[in-house]
Amino acid sequence: MTRVSIEHVQDAATRIAAVALRTPLLxxxxxxxxxxxxxxxxxxxxGAFKIRGAYNAIAVLDDARRANGVVAYSSGNHANAVAFAxxxxxxxxxxxxxxxxxxxxVEATAAHGAEIIEVPMAERERVAKDVAEQRGMxxxxxFDHPDxxxxxxxxxxxxxxxxxxxxxxxxxxxxxxxxxxxxxxxxALRPAAKxxxxxxxxxxDTAEGLRAGHQVHWTPERRARTIADGLRTExxxxxxxxxxxxxxxxxxxxxxxxxxxxRTLATQARLVAEPSGAxxxxxxxxxxxxxxxxxxxxxxxGGNVDPALLADVLRS
Numbered sequence: 299m300t301r302v303s304i305e306h307v308q309d310a311a312t313r314i315a316a317v318a319l320r321t322p323l324l325x326x327x328x329x330x331x332x333x334x335x336x337x338x339x340x341x342x343x344x345g346a347f348k349i350r351g352a353y354n355a356i357a358v359l360d361d362a363r364r365a366n367g368v369v370a371y372s373s374g375n376h377a378n379a380v381a382f383a384x385x386x387x388x389x390x391x392x393x394x395x396x397x398x399x400x401x402x403x404v405e406a407t408a409a410h411g412a413e414i415i416e417v418p419m420a421e422r423e424r425v426a427k428d429v430a431e432q433r434g435m436x437x438x439x440x441f442d443h444p445d446x447x448x449x450x451x452x453x454x455x456x457x458x459x460x461x462x463x464x465x466x467x468x469x470x471x472x473x474x475x476x477x478x479x480x481x482x483x484x485x486a487l488r489p490a491a492k493x494x495x496x497x498x499x500x501x502x503d504t505a506e507g508l509r510a511g512h513q514v515h516w517t518p519e520r521r522a523r524t525i526a527d528g529l530r531t532e533x534x535x536x537x538x539x540x541x542x543x544x545x546x547x548x549x550x551x552x553x554x555x556x557x558x559x560x561r562t563l564a565t566q567a568r569l570v571a572e573p574s575g576a577x578x579x580x581x582x583x584x585x586x587x588x589x590x591x592x593x594x595x596x597x598x599x600g601g602n603v604d605p606a607l608l609a610d611v612l613r614s
Contacts, residue, residue, distance in 0.1 A: 300444040302540065304486035307451035307479060310354040314449060317386060318342065318350045321453075323460045323595060328566040331586045332466075333593045336579065337457060338569055340601030344406070346528075346575070347453060347599050348372075348379035348440070351475060354449030355438050356383050364389055367435045371395070371426035373419075373527050374403030375600050376440035381412035392435065394426040400527060400604040419530070420518050441475025442534035451479025457595050458487040465592025468578040470599050471495035471504050471548065472529035474537030480597070481544025492590045495541065495548040496581040498524035498556060503532050504541065505548035513538045525553055525607075528574030528600065549588050551580040559583055560611045563598065572603035 319342050323335040339347035356368060367390035370380040377393040384391035391412040395404060396419040408414050417425050423439075430437040439446065453476070457464060467484050471477040481493045497504055500523040503516040513533065521530045533541060551559075556573050559580035563569045571579075578596040581589065 302444050302447045302451065302479065302482050304483060306444065306448040307455055307483045310350070310445070310448040311452045311455055313357045314350055314353050314452060317353050317383070318452070320456055323457065324567065326567060329582065332582065332591065334582050335461060335593070335595045336567060336569065337453060337595055337597045339453065339597060339599050340569060340571055340575055344375070344378045344382050345600055345602040346375035346379065347450060347476060347597070348375040349382060350452050351446035351449030351479070352376060352379035352438060353383040353386070355443055355445040356380070356387060358445050359436055363436055367391060367433070368438050369394070369426050369430040369435045370438045370440065371422035372440050373530065374399050374407070375528055375602060377407045378403060378410070378602070380438050381407045381410035384412065385410045392429050392433070394422050394429065396422055402604050403602055406602065419522065440531070441473030442536055447475050447479040447537065447540065449479070450476040451483045453597060454480035454483030455487070458484055461593065461595060462488065463593060464488060464491050464595055466590050466594040467491055467493045468496055468581050468594060468596040469493065470529060470574060470577045470597065471497050471541070472501065473531040474504065474533035474541050476599065477545060478537045478540035482540065485544050492546040493544055494581065494589060495545045496577045497529055497548065497550055498526045498577060499550040499552050500524040501526070501529055502550040505550050507538065508541065508545060508548045525556060526573040526577060528572065529577065549581050549585045551577055551584060555580045555584045557611050557614065560608070564612060569598060570601040570603060570608065571598050572600050575600040
């Protein structure tokens with residue numbers, strides 16, 4: 299099991315600098331409960347943070363391996379990121395997506411020229427591995443890979459560089475690649491800061507596992523109940539090991555709180571966030587009593603929301 303270090307994250311930052319946007323920290327004057335900044339990864343070219351890990355993982359492949367192309371399985375944003383990165387490198391990409399993925403994400407991925415295979419959620423990983431083996435392509439998993447974790451960790455690197463006295467970092471967790479990488483970077487550069495993982499109550503397996511001291515498993519059907527489609531996966535052994543080392547606590551937010559925070563982000567912060575992208579900010583707004591005090595950064599992970607869902611959230 300390869301553990302990711304701050305040096306891995308710093309190397310990734312160099313690799314992705316020309317492709318991934320260095321998103322700003324946006325202070326939020328409407329937040330009266332605590333000093334709050336948002337890290338708007340929804341502003342990335344693909345609309346989500348996933349470009350960081352996907353591009354880094356493809357960039358470290360040797361030329362011959364990369365030329366054969368890449369395969370990924372994803373609910374949407376990692377799919378889009380791998381397809382975009384593959385197009386940037388001029389190589390083929392096959393993306394295995396669950397058949398319940400919002401069409402906006404499927405269409406965005408296909409627009410980059412990737413071949414799309416749609417299957418039930420529980421079949422994605424198996425089908426992707428079969429395709430990789432049959433076609434001799436490199437598998438780029440959404441979170442279970444050191445190079446993906448290191449790429450996502452560049453968010454934590456930027457947070458501490460831009461707000462050196464940050465006290466609390468709120469980061470969504472599902473597969474755990476983002477929370478692992480951000481935690482590695484923040485803990486190395488700002489040990490006093492608390493890194494808090496946030497997930498939906500309807501997919502709170504990681505929070506339960508961290509409290510228990512070992513990983514627990516919820517069925518895919520149980521995790522699929524949440525509106526936050528990007529947070530329906532569970533950690534791998536690799537990411538859970540990282541989470542136990544770098545996450546100080548985990549909190550969960552309700553479906554209503556996620557929807558309300560999407561509305562707040564749109565109307566107060568002028569940011570369009572998908573449900574998964576709103577959970578960290580939801581914790582700052584609705585779970586303040588469970589959080590340490592101080593200067594807080596919430597990562598807005600993505601903005602690729604189905605237009606009909608966004609309209610419904612704004613109306614309600």
